[in-house]
Amino acid sequence: MVSPSQHEPIARSSAAVEARGIGRVFQAKGGPVTALQGIDLRIEPGELFGVLGPNGAGKSTLIKILSTLLLPTSGTASIFGLNVATETERVRRIMNIVAGGDFSGYGLLTVREQLAMFAQFYGMPYREGMRRVDGQLEAFGIADIGDRKISALSTGQRQKLNFARSFLNDPWILFLDEPTIGLDVSAARDVRSRIRAFQAEVPGRTVLLTTHYMAEADELCDRIAIVDHGRILAQGTPAELKRMVQREALFIVGLDEIPPSTPLETLRRLPGVVSIAVRDAADAGNDISGVASPMVRLAIGLRDDASLAGVITALAGAGAHLREITKSEPTLEEVFVQLVGRGIAESDAEARP
Amino acid sequence: MSALTGAAATQVAERVRAETLWSRSYRARHALQSIGGRAYPRIFGMLREPSWLFFDLVFPILNMSSIVFLLRSRGVDEAWVSATILASALLTFWASVIWMMGAQFHWERDSGNLTLYITAPVGLGSVALGMAFGGAVGVLFRAAIIVVAGALLYGAAYTIADPLLFGATLLASIAAMYSLGICLSSIFLVSGREADHLGGLLNEPMQLLGGVYAPVRNLGAAGLVAVGILPLAPAMDALRQLALPQLGANGLLPVQAEIGILVAMSVVFGVIGRFLLAYIERVGRVGGKLLTRAD
Missing domain, CATH: 3.40.50.300 (P-loop containing nucleotide triphosphate hydrolases)
Structure with missing residues (x-):
């Protein structure tokens, strides 16, 4: 050829x-x-x-x-x-x-x-x-x-x-x-x-x-x-x-409830914790006996991943039942919003005549 | 991630560049292949749409019939009826030159095909030649049906003393018309929304100037100008003289001269067409709107 x-x-x-x-x-x-x-x-x-x-x-x-x-x-x-x-x-x-x-x-x-x-x-x-x-x-x-x-x-x-x-x-x-x-x-x-x-x-x-x-x-x-x-x-x-755009490690921790003996204020004072907020309350499905089981998710911002151990220890010590722990990654959408100052859908709407 | 860097990237880049060096013979074969590739939809695609075939044949035959009835009502020589049928056959080429050549790149741009042609390693010249070749072959079939229909319906008869000369004249006529079509394809593309008006302008008025239904000789100086610039005029005049010698006295110029004009037109329009295709590609890349459809 x-x-x-x-x-x-x-x-x-x-x-x-x-x-x-x-x-x-x-x-x-x-x-x-x-x-x-x-x-x-x-x-x-x-x-x-x-x-x-x-x-x-x-x-x-x-x-x-x-x-x-x-x-x-x-x-x-x-x-x-x-x-x-x-x-x-x-x-x-x-x-x-x-x-x-x-x-x-x-x-x-x-x-x-x-x-x-x-x-x-x-x-x-x-x-x-x-x-x-x-x-x-x-x-x-x-x-x-x-x-x-x-x-x-x-x-x-x-x-x-x-x-x-x-x-x-x-x-x-x-x-x-x-x-x-x-x-x-x-x-x-x-x-x-x-x-x-x-x-x-x-x-x-x-x-x-x-x-x-x-x-x-x-x-x-x-x-x-x-x-x-x-x-x-x-x-x-x-x-x-x-x-x-990620300035801190963000974890989502699911609990059956926030222990009354350990309010969020206490958790916020733990070493390495930057922020804690209730993200949402969700139905985690039925437990083994078939009873509906609610769940509270906390969004926990930490200075580094290692600080998570202290938070988990505190929660477990207060008798909280952990349901899930996931690390939350920022999305490209969040990157885009930070760089451009608006979401991509918003930008598309602006671009339309 | 599979990105190559360093020596591996250099090696790949050199290999890629080597693949872009096509020999002259390879390019010539590629050009011929491309012409064939573009001609294919014209020749075979059309046959797949019976309704198109129906309208492309019925309308010219109806148009032809109206003129035949008019001529017969005036009691003119039956040779003029045969001339009318010959003109109708030639007009199918002319209509194809206007709408299937002239307006084609305009349509190709709007459908997105032109973008693919430009970004493919095929020159627009090969695409245009493929359009012309495929169009001419496809229309030849329809023109033949019109002549046969004219013979069956109205008893049209022709006396072709030199079939070779007649064939050569027809070939030169087709070549000249489609060379003009290549020029028109660029002009229509540049004219944008005016393309439809341009097509209209090139239709009925050019039939008059082309001497389709009345010899161009009757137009006087305008007829001479028409024979010099409009392929339809020398084509019609020469073919009428060759197929209907009894009307030979109505010819404007000797057949050989008109063949010479047609050959010259093929060359000149071909050169201009090539220049125009290069021009629209250049203008399109500079301006940004000519070659790609509006989003």
């Missing part, structure tokens, strides 16, 4: 994605609109990198620039060392893209024909293309609808078809722009699992995912950048980002 006929001119970046000072300004009727400003990003080969932000944050603009659909108004970006502005043809040979809510294709073609058409566009010899088409249909569990017209597919089936198309050329870099938007839970789970499998197959395959689903970013991504108003506010692994 490949016949090298040119020499590499200079030392190039080994990063899968490298962006330096990327900015993008759109000319609109009301004046210039800044979609991105000063984006610096480095994604190593093999990473699954998430860009998390509300609608209008600049996520799609970033993907369009990196996938050669749009030129930046400032800065430079490269994919595996290839400049996205000037070496577009070469970049397009190693990439693919899937956008959420994508209804591309020709309704009169069957699923298999549609994929075969794209296999031609991606430069595969016919037989090799058809072999890959069948492989992807199997991998996405849509082989049974291979002869169905595109116009007769459900949203989930169409998105699986889009993914199958995007995997046809074994891209080294896959851009996923809100890929699970509009999918039901089961279809979204299938797609996420396939993305992971795709990356695991060949070391160095890289995925750049934009989403505003916090759980999706948390579950899938090796590293995440949180963007808002065209800027990267923070980037790191999900754990690193969460540590940014």
